[in-house]
Amino acid sequence: MKTAEHARKPVGVGIIGANPDHGWAATAHIPALGVLPDFALRAVSTTRRESADAAAKAFGADHAFDHHGDLVGCPDVDLVVVTVKVPHHLELVSAALRAGKAVYCEWPLGANLDEAEAMDSLASQAGVPTMIGLQARSAPAVGYVRDRIADGWLGEVLSTTMVGTSMPGTVVPKAHAYLADPANGATALTIAGGHSLDVLCHCLGEFDELSSFTDTRLPVLKIKETGESWPKTAPDQVAVIGRLGSGVTASAHFREGLTGHSSFLWEINGTEGTVQVTARHSHPGIYPLTVTVSRAGETSGTPVDIPSSYGVPAEAVAVVNTLGHSPAANIARSYARLAGDLREGTRTVPTFADALVRHRMISVVESSARSGTRHRLR
Numbered sequence: 198m199k200t201a202e203h204a205r206k207p208v209g210v211g212i213i214g215a216n217p218d219h220g221w222a223a224t225a226h227i228p229a230l231g232v233l234p235d236f237a238l239r240a241v242s243t244t245r246r247e248s249a250d251a252a253a254k255a256f257g258a259d260h261a262f263d264h265h266g267d268l269v270g271c272p273d274v275d276l277v278v279v280t281v282k283v284p285h286h287l288e289l290v291s292a293a294l295r296a297g298k299a300v301y302c303e304w305p306l307g308a309n310l311d312e313a314e315a316m317d318s319l320a321s322q323a324g325v326p327t328m329i330g331l332q333a334r335s336a337p338a339v340g341y342v343r344d345r346i347a348d349g350w351l352g353e354v355l356s357t358t359m360v361g362t363s364m365p366g367t368v369v370p371k372a373h374a375y376l377a378d379p380a381n382g383a384t385a386l387t388i389a390g391g392h393s394l395d396v397l398c399h400c401l402g403e404f405d406e407l408s409s410f411t412d413t414r415l416p417v418l419k420i421k422e423t424g425e426s427w428p429k430t431a432p433d434q435v436a437v438i439g440r441l442g443s444g445v446t447a448s449a450h451f452r453e454g455l456t457g458h459s460s461f462l463w464e465i466n467g468t469e470g471t472v473q474v475t476a477r478h479s480h481p482g483i484y485p486l487t488v489t490v491s492r493a494g495e496t497s498g499t500p501v502d503i504p505s506s507y508g509v510p511a512e513a514v515a516v517v518n519t520l521g522h523s524p525a526a527n528i529a530r531s532y533a534r535l536a537g538d539l540r541e542g543t544r545t546v547p548t549f550a551d552a553l554v555r556h557r558m559i560s561v562v563e564s565s566a567r568s569g570t571r572h573r574l575r
Contacts, residue, residue, distance in 0.1 A: 209274050210230060210239060210275070211240035212226060212238070213281060214280040215241035215280070216252065220280065222280040225523075226280060226528060227256050227525075228520060229520070232519055233529060235536035241253050241258045241268075243263065249262055266292060269298055276300070276301060277290075281303075283308050283382040286303075287308070294316070295323070300326075300549075302328070302329055304388075304552065306329055308383075317552070317553045326539060328546045329548060331392065331482070332528050332531045334547055338486035346465065349469075350470070350472070351467025354466070356446040357466065359397055359447075361393045361451045361480075362460035363384075363453045365453070365460065367453075369420065370421050371423070377428065377430065378431060384432060385453055386411065386559060387559060389479050392480055395555050404440070404441055405441060405574060407439025407440075407565060409438075410436045411434060411436075413430060413434070415433050416429055433453035433454070435449075461476040461481055462475050470493070471490070471491050473488070473498055474486055505517070510536075
């Protein structure tokens, strides 16, 4: 898909955690980068030489490393992409920033607020571009809803309600067992909740105050490969209610367990209508979103046709559309925006500063759940 008309030098990308057989890098990042002429995969790293070599061969990377220090120090790498589990983000992101490289890190940025603050501070000191993997902001449906609400589509927004699903059941692969321990920073609140609440706040504004309740109703997971029982202390029920800075009343519930046909449901109610955004699977940044709008007196919503090109840089529309509704599509849209930011010095993608805002909100949710009291956000 890369043609001679793109004469500018592509951004050299190095991916930490590029497993050749499975994982988010192989599922989303590699296909996304493969259609965008502004980027070139220069290096991959894993913790083993065999898998690093296999990944480089499978993905067409120029270099393979079995230590992240070699990748961040590689002169062919301009942008370091961190796609490993959350507990390792601090070490790897910090190494890339200290090497003076731009960084794209998957969400959550850190395992807790302190780690996120440390990385954001280091990024500011380094003065390099950053991006956080909150790719739902690049979804055409999210951009469309945000813009139309700002235009007065629903009149005055009065309230909003969101329901989302994290793990759909209690049987998980061994690789996902770390989700059971909240100390690892990857839970129903931080993953499904973090991505989804970011969409809510991106479209309607940040919380001014909130109350929350969390509980663990499914305290045991079963490991798919072995059948063994695995204790879980991470919350699988998270309920948040509060007021946004605009005065909108907002409520959200994120849960684990079996669900019906819709694992993501979001309503926005205004004085002149209601918008509903749904998806058959959890995570609004990964799966296709359906948008319907209804006006006063209507008993059912009217589907809204949103072009897949909405919010995508014009030069990237054709190649991004080749990815269809795959998990790579919104990642590609995010990379396309990042390319423009790197060229023009603009800021259209979510950065570590945006990640810090979300981490601070999550910290307040956790504090409210522990204390059982309402908290204000600064």
